[in-house]
Amino acid sequence: MRYISTRGQAPALNFEDVLLAGLATDGGLYVPENLPRFTQEEIASWAGLPYHELAFRVMRPFVTGSIPDADFKKILEETYGVFAHSSVAPLRQLNGNEWVLELFHGPTLAFKDFALQLLGRLLDYVLEKRGERVVIVGATSGDTGSAAIEGCKHCENVDIFILHPHNRVSEVQRRQMTTLFGENIHNIAIEGNFDDCQEMVKASFADQGFLKGTRLVAVNSINWARIMAQIVYYFHAALQLGGPARSVSFSVPTGNFGDIFAGYLARNMGLPINQLIVATNRNDILHRFMSGNQYVKETLHATLSPSMDIMVSSNFERLLFDLHGRNGAAIAGLMDSFKQGGGFSVDQERWTEARKLFDSLAVDDAQTCETIAEVYEQTGEVLDPHTAIGVRAARECRRSLDIPMVVLGTAHPVKFPDAVEKAGVGKALQLPAHLSDLFERDERCTVLPNDLKAVQAFVSQHGNRGKPL
């Protein structure tokens, strides 16, 4: 399989190289040159497969030519073997034909484990083969950092540096990062905010001199492998609910359009999906596009669902590329006008095309808490605030009661106690067994000033399993 850039100028890459790439050299994002398509019979024949075997069938075409089948199978079995539930992604019924797909049974209790557990293993496999080492420098507002560290902690060939804003992530989130030790694990608390952290990561990709020739790898959702891993659970859910003979709808809490873009790909690969609902918090750039064809940056608001607090939605470019007939020059033009400070609208027919599949809703903090309380009353289930936004959007935007509606349950509620307590159901919260001693564990973390040079010096001092690069 070959991968091409959404801006049409960067060279095409194979899977291995796309795994190790950040943004394409033209500023675009990589997407498969040709999406695989499965027949209904083929999909139907996968019913009842264990998760890792389904994952093999769905993802195999994407890695062909880079990873032999037997190796890929082994990697997948290991990856999904670490999840704490034997179904890996169980469905829980909330209401008539309404379900939550629980994606929080991985080591860090959020859906990001599905992709980052795999990414760490894929990186180590490919690097071992090449005899190379890489450095990861990533920024996190909470969930990505712990999932990336958990995914890479056993990697022989990866050193990982995760920047989080000092004193601005929740205690559970911080401890999930800082209580993991290893000579290749480096937590850095920056005396600044999340944007400061992200800017440092971007600047480090732009000028990699401080790495002395070691390659820098991206772990945010611009990395294609993350999107790829998320396609699988759409198939998994649909197969449990009568698919592919019956179509299914999904409601997806999203900020960067990563998770929902995976659903869009699942549909284009042959899975009958009736409706995809974009569920956002008050940071609603995606909702403003879907409801009014305006893609315009606005100020950032801190919400009770911090993992979706974004101003710009990085993966949206991948959808725009398809909406524009995969014309890279058109996307480069749109992104340019966006960068100039404006926003943009797309041609009416393209927007109408998108609206055939997508609906959207923006949900504020008060409505989020209301939904947590409502669902608790109806079912005894405690939702995390992101999932609650998905449920709210599902209930308001649903087109048909006859078609099963699946809400992606993106995190375990213990990660976000503020929202759950505000909703009045905090007493029902409990840490899962494997994290029950989280608050007693030792922590390790380096606090650094909001200064790019200081961070880069730290990375080059410690980037080779704690020793200088």
Ligand SMILES: *Cc1c(COP(=O)(O)O)cnc(C)c1O
């Ligand atoms: C990362 C995250 C999201 C948003 O994911 P996208 O890639 O923006 O779709 C939603 N919920 C939780 C809990 C997350 O950690």
